[in-house]
Amino acid sequence: MMNRNKNFGRNLLTFAVVIAAYAILQPMVLAGSVSATLKGMLVPICAYVAMALSLNLTVGVLGELSLGHAGFMSVGAFAGATTAIALQQAVASAPLRLAIALAVAAVFAALVGFLIGIPVLRLNGDYLAIVTLAFGEIIKSIFNNLYLGLDDRGFHVSLLEDRTGLAEEGRMIIAGPMGIGNIPKIASFTGGFILILLCLAVIFNLVNSRQGRAVMAIRDNRIAAESVGIPVTKYKMMAFVISAAMAGAAGALFSLNYSTVVANKFDFNTSILILVFVVFGGLGNMLGSVIAAAALTILPEALRSFSNYRMLIYAIVLILVMLATNNPTLKMLIGRTIPKRKGAAESA
Amino acid sequence: MKTLRKTMCMVMAFVMIAAIAAAGATAYADDAIKIGGTGPLTGGAAIYGNAVKNAAEIAVEEVNAMGGVQFELRYEDDQHDAEKAVNAYNTLKDWGMQISMSSVTSKPAEATSAETYADRIFALTPSASAVAVVEGKDNQFQMCFTDPNQGSASAQYIADKGLATNVAVIWKNDDVYSRGIYETFMAAAGELGLNVVSDTTFADGNNTDFSVQIADAQSKDAELVFLPMYYDAASLILSQADAAGYYPAWFGVDGMDGILSLDGFDTELAEGVMLLTPFNADSADERTAAFVAKYQERFGEVPNQFAADAYDCVYAYAQACEAAGVTADMSAEEICAAMIEQFTTMTYDGITGDGMTWDASGMVSKSPKGMVIQDGAYVGLD
Numbered sequence: 001m002m003n004r005n006k007n008f009g010r011n012l013l014t015f016a017v018v019i020a021a022y023a024i025l026q027p028m029v030l031a032g033s034v035s036a037t038l039k040g041m042l043v044p045i046c047a048y049v050a051m052a053l054s055l056n057l058t059v060g061v062l063g064e065l066s067l068g069h070a071g072f073m074s075v076g077a078f079a080g081a082t083t084a085i086a087l088q089q090a091v092a093s094a095p096l097r098l099a100i101a102l103a104v105a106a107v108f109a110a111l112v113g114f115l116i117g118i119p120v121l122r123l124n125g126d127y128l129a130i131v132t133l134a135f136g137e138i139i140k141s142i143f144n145n146l147y148l149g150l151d152d153r154g155f156h157v158s159l160l161e162d163r164t165g166l167a168e169e170g171r172m173i174i175a176g177p178m179g180i181g182n183i184p185k186i187a188s189f190t191g192g193f194i195l196i197l198l199c200l201a202v203i204f205n206l207v208n209s210r211q212g213r214a215v216m217a218i219r220d221n222r223i224a225a226e227s228v229g230i231p232v233t234k235y236k237m238m239a240f241v242i243s244a245a246m247a248g249a250a251g252a253l254f255s256l257n258y259s260t261v262v263a264n265k266f267d268f269n270t271s272i273l274i275l276v277f278v279v280f281g282g283l284g285n286m287l288g289s290v291i292a293a294a295a296l297t298i299l300p301e302a303l304r305s306f307s308n309y310r311m312l313i314y315a316i317v318l319i320l321v322m323l324a325t326n327n328p329t330l331k332m333l334i335g336r337t338i339p340k341r342k343g344a345a346e347s348a
Numbered sequence: 349m350k351t352l353r354k355t356m357c358m359v360m361a362f363v364m365i366a367a368i369a370a371a372g373a374t375a376y377a378d379d380a381i382k383i384g385g386t387g388p389l390t391g392g393a394a395i396y397g398n399a400v401k402n403a404a405e406i407a408v409e410e411v412n413a414m415g416g417v418q419f420e421l422r423y424e425d426d427q428h429d430a431e432k433a434v435n436a437y438n439t440l441k442d443w444g445m446q447i448s449m450s451s452v453t454s455k456p457a458e459a460t461s462a463e464t465y466a467d468r469i470f471a472l473t474p475s476a477s478a479v480a481v482v483e484g485k486d487n488q489f490q491m492c493f494t495d496p497n498q499g500s501a502s503a504q505y506i507a508d509k510g511l512a513t514n515v516a517v518i519w520k521n522d523d524v525y526s527r528g529i530y531e532t533f534m535a536a537a538g539e540l541g542l543n544v545v546s547d548t549t550f551a552d553g554n555n556t557d558f559s560v561q562i563a564d565a566q567s568k569d570a571e572l573v574f575l576p577m578y579y580d581a582a583s584l585i586l587s588q589a590d591a592a593g594y595y596p597a598w599f600g601v602d603g604m605d606g607i608l609s610l611d612g613f614d615t616e617l618a619e620g621v622m623l624l625t626p627f628n629a630d631s632a633d634e635r636t637a638a639f640v641a642k643y644q645e646r647f648g649e650v651p652n653q654f655a656a657d658a659y660d661c662v663y664a665y666a667q668a669c670e671a672a673g674v675t676a677d678m679s680a681e682e683i684c685a686a687m688i689e690q691f692t693t694m695t696y697d698g699i700t701g702d703g704m705t706w707d708a709s710g711m712v713s714k715s716p717k718g719m720v721i722q723d724g725a726y727v728g729l730d
Contacts, residue, residue, distance in 0.1 A: 035442045040435060040437075041438075144551065177520075177523055177527055182484075260430055260480070262430070300432075304439055308390075
């Protein structure tokens with residue numbers, strides 16, 4: 001009972017932080033008192049936060065290391081942008097189109113997550129990590145060679161080279177390595193905010209449910225979980241597919257914020273970047289993921305005044321913060337100044 | 349005690365970082381028009397970004413020294429990534445940019461051009477050659493050729509000069525730039541009767557071993573190999589072909605420019621490589637020679653075509669601003685309208701071509717020059 005209350009308080013705090021950030025920033029954006037740099041980064045920050053939450057579900061709650069999460073983001077980005085372009089005439093309202101695009105992206109990514117999950121989730125630990133990495137690369141290669149056009153006769157798909165044979169007024173949507181161009185920029189900060197709230201609600205509900213406890217039991221000891229009759233693959237698959245769906249929605253939000261998107265953007269480096277957010281914020285710690293993703297997305301931009309030394313400083317700051325958050329003296333200091341945090345710092 | 353010392357070390361490191369942050373910037377006149385641009389100053393494509401930035405700096409100093417229009421230049425790093433380019437662009441907007449030099453590379457430029465179009469800031473890119481950068485946007489202009497233009501011009505050049513009849517093409521199929529050139533090259537080659545005997549590809553991730561592609565070209569007796577790609581992959585192809593004992597004629601496009609300044613590359617291998625570029629660093633032209641000398645003195649290398657395009661961008665801006673009477677207190681939107689009017693009507697003579705003109709599409713009209721690498725330097729072919 002005690003434990004449950006603590007969890008509840010922590011979840012409430014996570015929601016409070018996210019809602020407070022939105023409540024402070026949104027009026028400032030509307031009043032135009034936010035710099036163009038920060039304003040331009042609000043939507044990507046939301047996308048990265050959703051990505052970090054999604055990966056934290058796989059790594060922190062399910063306990064499996066996924067190194068190909070950018071692949072799901074990629075599926076979502078391409079599916080979402082394609083949907084938004086295809087519905088440009090049919091659906092006039094931009095927020096509605098954004099919602100549909102995000103939903104379609106989540107469905108596609110979940111589908112891909114399910115297909116990938118069938119072989120991958122039979123593996124454990126390092127093997128699973130390497131195979132997810134390979135799947136991330138496969139998804140990248142597919143999108144680099146995929147051609148998708150739309151004309152009045154419907155969609156036309158071809159692989160490797162452009163054999164879509166579009167009608168004169170048709171539109172090439174995915175053009176192989178050139179990716180998607182001329183994307184309608186319909187992603188909004190409010191949309192991103194709602195996506196984060198949805199992700200948090202799904203994760204917290206899952207973790208506190210019967211299914212969530214089964215998932216965590218598998219994480220803590222697979223053999224013990226199996227021996228008490230928990231169907232391991234089923235629960236692993238459930239968490240993995242939910243995680244993929246969230247990553248897909250995040251990818252769609254990301255791509256709809258830029259006029260162009262290419263498959264090479266979602267490579268191994270992006271997967272690792274998201275993993276850095278998760279590790280930085282703490283495995284299984286959703287509030288940590290939210291803060292880490294936001295802070296580490298802003299940091300490289302905030303360091304622009306260093307010009308040539310920017311990325312070096314970024315790396316140094318990363319190392320220092322990692323050391324600082326694991327330093328017992330500093331933890332004690334923080335614990336002393338904020339007595340209430342003491343318990344939380346120890347359990348983290 | 350030991351943990352305390354460790355803690356102190358960390359605190360000191362933070363303090364040192366904060367100290368570096370307090371670095372000063374160059375002072376400019378108050379009445380200077382602010383020009384901003386983004387480019388890959390770090391990462392794999394950094395040669396292009398830095399060449400553009402360096403040359404633009406030289407040109408701005410020269411323009412300012414003449415006493416007419418005054419410019420203030422700022423470049424931000426985009427690491428050849430669309431997301432970071434938009435961030436860099438927003439940083440420049442916060443700084444108060446009035447005219448943009450867009451982005452150096454194509455995909456980032458496609459992303460920032462949508463922003464400059466929406467914000468009504470005039471943009472002239474030195475080197476982003478994709479059609480999508482200018483397509484459908486009235487305030488986006490290019491100083492370089494578009495990709496399709498380069499492919500057909502290369503085929504035309506090879507056919508006109510009778511360089512070869514059996515041609516091999518190696519291209520990068522996940523790269524916008526490479527594919528754009530490849531497609532128009534193939535179309536033009538078909539019309540001009542060039543016989544493409546070998547057509548092979550590579551992609552990110554398998555761009556280090558070219559033995560299959562080289563063997564294919566060699567076995568089919570290609571006399572000339574066309575390489576529509578950037579210099580990094582091209583340098584590997586040249587050295588691996590040398591190891592395989594295959595010595596055809598090599599023909600590149602503007603991405604090949606930069607191969608001579610690549611660290612650790614044996615320039616002997618690039619001997620005889622031909623490329624189509626609008627800029628010739630060995631030209632006897634007085635302005636070109638002065639620019640090359642100044643660039644070499646300051647940065648220790650021969651400027652490439654990207655540098656020359658950037659140099660021309662600044663001078664084209666100077667000419668247009670003089671003619672339109674643009675002053676630093678005008679808003680970006682006012683300047684944008686004046687610039688569109690100037691660029692669609694004026695004729696500009698620069699170091700990458702005489703009598704350049706732009707039409708409403710934003711694409712430049714100028715004639716390319718064939719170049720060949722001799723004794724480690726670019727020499728005009730004609």
